[in-house]
Amino acid sequence: MAHASKQHWVGCPVRYAAGVFGDKWSFILLRDMLLHGKRYYGDFLASEEKISTNILADRLAKMVETGMFTRHIDPEKRSKVFYLPTAKARGLLPAFLAMMVWSTEYDEATEAPESFAKAFRDDPKASIHWYEQQIDRVNAGLPA
Amino acid sequence: MAHASKQHWVGCPVRYAAGVFGDKWSFILLRDMLLHGKRYYGDFLASEEKISTNILADRLAKMVETGMFTRHIDPEKRSKVFYLPTAKARGLLPAFLAMMVWSTEYDEATEAPESFAKAFRDDPKASIHWYEQQIDRVNAGLPA
């Protein structure tokens, strides 16, 4: 059977994921990076959840450590810093979008339109590809 | 376009999810409930991550509050308590499995066999259905 020996190993992927982004602020940063096109320190700081600067610095550093983001100095204005998502971070898109569909189902106060969940359910791969392209588009507008 | 007006609303589903299970111990409890067939307080306590009893009690209560688990007294031994996953918790399976596939890709030390990721990638719906059935099977073995 394809799913044999199910019991023990499944724990670890969950624990690994929890270790990399298993806290509220990491969720928010990943959202801002993957879905909101935020790249600069100042962009992340300006999110409506009002993250404080020490936590932001800490989480950004952790994201870099865990290979989710890379850190870059803006060559056009060297006092500014931006971050880019790695393939590892982008690889979370399917899970993230699935999670968001779940939220739209169970959060009575969701602000997401039904069209989002419908699009993902109808054709997850197309939906994921669309978000990938958005990420590429944002990145293309940044300094080399 | 199906994905129009993308910017603002996507934030909220992520924040909602973070609020419900956005911490390490909630990840672990959901794993144990959805994938390891654990139902009793003592089962969760015995996980290899060594959760302490106050945190376990706190998280279980929160899961009940947020409608993820329901709490039941074992009629056959009324000093024992078990929890059952609601449809809301079960609805997280697709996101959880997608997340686990991601972990198997990026965690060098993953213990998950490649067959797991392959099965999910080949046919996600079938894979999800298989885990749903496992959940039903476990639940069927519990007192009414």
Place this chain on the structure above:
DNA sequence: CTCCATACTTGCAAAACGCAAGTGAATGGT
């Protein structure tokens, strides 16, 4: 050289966590 913007650091109080011990209800054995 001064001023401003930007990206962090630092200090400190408050909250969350984690360990160990304690409590109370339900069983089980005699």
Place this chain on the structure above:
DNA sequence: ACCATTCACTTGCGTTTTGCAAGTATGGAG
């Protein structure tokens, strides 16, 4: 009926993490 045990939490307390406010370091404009 009595007592020890199991089970599911609670409580206390020291440690760690968080969050707010203020400070610092570097870069760039004038």
